[in-house]
Amino acid sequence: MASVSFRGVNKRFGTVAAVRDFSLEIADGEFVVLVGPSGCGKTTSLRILAGLEPPSGGHILLGGEDITGVPSMDRNIAMVFQNYALYPHMTVRENVSFALQLRKLPKAEIDAATARAAAMLGLEDLMERKPRQLSGGQRQRVAVCRAIVRDPEAFLFDEPLSNLDAKLRAAARTEIRSLQQELGVTTVYVTHDQVEAMTMADRIVVMHDGEIQQVGRPLDVYARPANLFVATFIGNPSMNLVAPTADLGNGNAGAASAGAQSAAMLGLRPESLALLGDTDAPDLTLSGTLRQVEALGAETVLHVDFCGQTILARLPGTVTPVVGRPVRLGCRYEDLHRFDDAGRRLDG
């Protein structure tokens, strides 16, 4: 187990900058998730840490030791690949024990470590099968098993759940998180799925265009997005953005206007909005026409046409208004997110 440090890491592919000035301190035993859209540089950063891509600049430290020039085979870092990369000609047992064989450990020790890791992942009955004889979920577990058997200083996960169906993905999220907490190994996990990021991470790192946008605990990032990109990327449905010039109703107009006028853009989480009755008088009011209702059971998402744009509101599943009718949505002033001209968050 060891801490991981990225110090001013850059990576260029020809003229394209894939990662720019990436600096991050990951504590020993911490679970950090790099999250962002495709092409944001998260996988490249992970591969640089793995030693599979040389950085164009900067340094990588593992346990305080500079490993920038150390080849991947000498880093003692285990990685679970997106396609699992299980050796197709080897059985599960051979896949799992391969790294230990390379270390020339005694056979009894290899067998014991393999059996222990297999038991943790519930793979005892699959040990003599080839990868092609396994389901997607089983392959994913074998890949994790292959990573933990080595007792590495850090785990790297490159979108390991993207090939699983939704139900299996939810189960695997919990399994990986529990395993990491049990083993206490420093983990860097890459995903574009914000649900994975929010539910698994101690801290999330939101990336965009090769740069870190925000680092923080999941709920902090959600509650106080540093900029417009983070505000719209984290949260599902994503945050509504409204120009401060829009008609924000006749509720507590003075306070709302005072806050709104200093901002270039206002953000409202869909769950901050409530459907108003005729007599309700919230801080802010958005009046519009209901265009669509997504009844998801536990919740209902309303699509409201407001000043020529669509505003989403997430309400309890019991609410089922009629499409085409005028509706009033309201929210509290403290739920308003304000951003400046450059898209940066305005506090206060």
Next chain:
Amino acid sequence: MTVAHAPGSLVSPARRSRRGWWARTASDPRFAPWLYLAPMLLLLGVFTYWPFVHTFYLSLTEWNLNPDQPIEFAGIDNYDRLVGNTLFQAASYNTAIYIAASIPLKVLLPIPFAVFIWSLGRAGNLYRTIVFLPTLISFVVVSVVFLWLLNPLGGLIPSFFQQVFGWRIGNVLKDTSTAIWVILLLSTWKVIGFNILIYLAGLVSINRTYVEAMRMDGARDWTVFRRLIWPLLTPTTFFVLIYTVIFTIQQVFTPIDILTEGGPDSTTTNLFYMVYQYTFITFDVGLGAAGTVVLFLFLLAITLLKVRVLDRRVNYQQ
């Protein structure tokens, strides 16, 4: 007006009556498959199966290719004569050498070249072109060029060794101990680029994340090759092995004919060239046909042996 259709028929009687014999036969499920297969069956019959049957017939006869000479039935005499013939014995021995030497030279040697070019990624395209060039040159041209290059009187290769190392190289094509190796090296040079390309196609099908995963597991280059690339390349190696062994016998016909004509002292002839020698040099058609049948059985045996023995050890990716 409505037209009554027969039950189960998709075509009206009026329309069916207008259709000719050809259309009816082509749509009849009993004949249609044979009709579609007919062109290929005709070609195979005329150019493969009939010549094979006729060759077997000729192997039981005595004839000298003279149309005025009657073909006389000789039973298995030709096979008897063949087994006792020194040319057949020399050709069999040489064929074994050609095959045995082809495995390291043409099957195994291209692998490191292919892995090297593969590891270069896009930068390997230039090397790919360079190694493939000899394959594009006619073997007749290659043989004639090497005849000049190896000429003991002023040929480039003997002159080079004479001037650089001070070694006197005689006529390697007339030397019984070197002639077969010259032909082997020449044919290796000719096909190695093609085999490298086939191996490259096999390597491209190996997912590079396997290599990365193995590196993360702590494997170095040799281990990656031995434990990953070699096992996953076995289908390709198996294919190259089969066709190299089969075609190496035919492929060396041209250099044998141009460079040595089977000599010196029958040290470069093989079963394939021997058939030509019997049939078109000594005009002993029966013996040539018997040699062809033996060659066929030999290749059939090798193919079956390889399929039975080696196919079990091949690792195929999912």
